[in-house]
Amino acid sequence: STLFGRDFTGQAFGDFFLEKELGRGGSGVVYLAKQRSLDRSVALKLTPAKRDERSQQRFEREIAAAAKLDHPRIIPVYVSGITDD
Numbered sequence: 001s002t003l004f005g006r007d008f009t010g011q012a013f014g015d016f017f018l019e020k021e022l023g024r025g026g027s028g029v030v031y032l033a034k035q036r037s038l039d040r041s042v043a044l045k046l047t048p049a050k051r052d053e054r055s056q057q058r059f060e061r062e063i064a065a066a067a068k069l070d071h072p073r074i075i076p077v078y079v080s081g082i083t084d085d
Helices: 053-068
Strands: 016-025 028-035 040-046
Touching: 016 040
Parallel strands: none
Antiparallel strands: 016 028, 028 040
């Protein structure tokens, strides 16, 4: 699969190694990834680097809301950030 014309499966983003795509939606693609420093599987959402201000604010609200949730069927948010590419 590709995100924005590139296939990121098998690539590393900082501490995370992308193993396979889990799903995609309007704001990005979610991958199964390995967090190498803690040797655990995580879901990693990649979004476009260039977003308009409204899209960026919506994504930041999504992160903040998800980080407050505590439910066994919802994946917790551990970290968010921006990478060079």
